[in-house]
Amino acid sequence: MNWTVIGIWLGALLSLSLYSFLYKDNPFYKFAEHLFVGMSAGYWVIYTIMNVLIPNWWNNLVPAEGGMQPIWLIPGVLGLFMVLRVVPKLSGLSRFSLALIVGTGAGLSMTAMFQTNALAQVNGTIIALGQGGGWFDWVSNLILVAGVVCGLVYFFFSKAHTGVIGGAANVGITLLMVAFGASFGYTVMARISLLIGQTQFLLFDWLPTMGIHL
Amino acid sequence: MRKMLFVLPLLVFAGVLFAQSGGVTSEENSGSFVQSLTAEDARNDAGGGIDLTWTVAADAALPDSMVLERSCDGEDWAPVCTLAPIDGRKTDGELENGLEYSYRIVPWSGGTAGEPSVLAAAVPIKQWINSGRVGMLIILTIISLVIFYYIEQGKRGKDLYIRRIAGLTAVEDAVGRATEMGRPVLYIPGIMDMDDIQTIASMVILGRVAMKTAEYGSPLLVPTCRSVVMSVAQEIVKESYLQVGRPDAYQRESINYITDDQFGYAAGVDGIMVRQKPAAIFMLGTFYAESLILAETGRSVGAIQIAGTAMPSQIPFFIAACDYTLIGEELFAASAYLSKEPKLLGSLRGQDAAKLFFMVVIVIGVLTATLGEAWAPAAKVAEFLKTITSVE
Known part of the structure; x- marks a missing residue:
């Protein structure tokens, strides 16, 4: 018995404990779940300290070359405000930090979202219908353009989906559902490959440790 | 509407900042393997970068390699990197803003340095405005104005259907x-x-x-x-x-x-x-x-x-x-x-107007691009719409 075999057994038993959830909630699943949640929470605490707090804040506040950069006290104070949530009388201070996080997040997201979700889509849709040459390309391009326009109509909230607008919205949502169906199938295939990988681990790594070779 | 006037000075400010650019030098030297070398401030960065472009003689014997060298005073040259002996471009980074840097490329054959290229110099400058996103700034400003308008309508009690x-x-x-x-x-x-x-x-x-x-x-x-x-x-x-x-x-x-x-x-x-x-x-x-x-x-x-x-x-x-x-x-x-807050409903109405704007841009863009295959003026319109919606 060596550490590799112990690792394989731990992996196999925890995998089976998690799969046991398919039957119903049971003590094995509970054990694996609590172990997973607890270990991952602990891991992320250390990860955040070592990879975020120390390199991004502490090393800037107190650089290796000496001295201190007082400007870096500001994020430190904001962080302290968050910790003060545990003190009921001072918990209101955390709202300053939260307001900064939410406001900055919304502001920074605005340009990125606008770029990727609006302009890039519009830019990619402006094509000549005859681009590609053949009749199939012509039809494909027409479906692309009509799909984008009708999809946008579906997301009109200030007009009732009746008449022409309703018809266009129906075409839009139908095309969206076709795309979602394709995406569903594609992702399920990827999930099946994960299942196959874990099954192979159990069959070809774990069973041989008990002398069972397939 | 007066609340929206802040947009005007913002656009003027953006235009002034957009006009700035770093220096460019470009020279040719027919005696060296490296025929030309161009240095210019890297565009749309936070400073510290210079873009270099060079061409090599097509009919001369290939050297083993080329070494890109950099100098701040024109006397002490330090190697930056080794280059393949073909036409190319490279961005030299982590430089000090406002300082002029000179560059040359030295071809090496059999351990011997050949005749260096002409010098090219540039000053790295920090750009305040990303010129590749000016189209986005304009469109975003227009859409923001429309959203502000509808929010104002909502606040005044106009019935906004959803x-x-x-x-x-x-x-x-x-x-x-x-x-x-x-x-x-x-x-x-x-x-x-x-x-x-x-x-x-x-x-x-x-x-x-x-x-x-x-x-x-x-x-x-x-x-x-x-x-x-x-x-x-x-x-x-x-x-x-x-x-x-x-x-x-x-x-x-x-x-x-x-x-x-x-x-x-x-x-x-x-x-x-x-x-x-x-x-x-x-x-x-x-x-x-x-x-x-x-x-x-x-x-x-x-x-x-x-x-x-x-x-x-x-x-x-x-x-x-x-x-x-x-x-x-x-x-x-x-x-x-x-x-059902009027402010939020107004914002939603404004976003719908933005969607309508994009639909119109798409339809006009597709029509002009399609017609543009046979009629040049239409192609120009399509090209313009592609340009304003493109983002670097």
Whole structure:
């Protein structure tokens, strides 16, 4: 018995404990779940300290070359405000930090979202219908353009989906559902490959440790 | 409208800053293997970069390699890197802004340096405006003005219609069902942090759901994947309970942090679902591969499920496993729909106007691009529309 075999057994038993959830909630699943949640929470605490707090804040506040950069006290104070949530009388201070996080997040997201979700889509849709040459390309391009326009109509909230607008919205949502169906199938295939990988681990790594070779 | 006048000086300021550019030098030397060398300040960066472009003689014997050299004073030359003996371009980075740097390329053959190229010099400068995004600035400014206009209309009491969104109409039914069954309502705000726009939208909806649970007296559970989201959720739920006059019913410990780990969080929430058996589950925010795990478990415990995300790859799973699904922008419209606040409704109307604008741009762009294959002026219009919507 060596550490590799112990690792394989731990992996196999925890995998089976998690799969046991398919039957119903049971003590094995509970054990694996609590172990997973607890270990991952602990891991992320250390990860955040070592990879975020120390390199991004502490090393800037107190650089290796000496001295201190007082400007870096500001994020430190904001962080302290968050910790003060545990003190009921001072918990209101955390709202300053939260307001900064939410406001900055919304502001920074605005340009990125606008770029990727609006302009890039519009830019990619402006094509000549005859681009590609053949009749199939012509039809494909027409479906692309009509799909984008009708999809946008579906997301009109200030007009009732009746008449022409309703018809266009129906075409839009139908095309969206076709795309979602394709995406569903594609992702399920990827999930099946994960299942196959874990099954192979159990069959070809774990069973041989008990002398069972397939 | 006077509130919008700030946009004018902003555009003027942007134009002035946009006009700045770094120096460019370009020389040719027919005696060296390297025929020409150009140096110019790297565009649209935060400074510290110089773009170099060179061409080599097509008919001369190839050297073994070429060495790019840099100097600040024109006397002491330091090697920057080795180059392949072909035409090329490179960006030299981590330079000091405002200082002039000279460059030359020295060909090497058999361990001997050949005749160096001519010198090229440039000064790295920090750009305040990314010229590749000016089109976006203009469009965003116009759209913002339109949204401000409709918000103003909403505030003045103009009736702003909003169509029925099935998933949001069901919110009250779902909370009511949980109350009748005596089971809790579970709200899952996705797995991303507060800098994610979907999480922000989710928090606004959480406020509305919390008002309903406070009114009906149903327990509300909010397990979070990020500690900051937990803090924001606690504040929002507390505020909602205060607004409906039920601060006594607020339970801070029911809004808790589980873990930052994606599947650790999914396992923890699954455990909550099978043990607490919530009657209504809301999954609104950013979700990735855990979406189906959560939605399937929620379905297995018989909960009514309302999901919403703008992640295209996860929407199919929610559609398959949930009772109602908010697709993409419906998630962002939810706060306006649920609150019916004139400000939010005005904003929604403005966004609709933006969509109409983009539809018109697309239709004109496609028509002109198609006609442009036979008629040059139409092609120019299409090219212009492509340019203003392109972003570097």
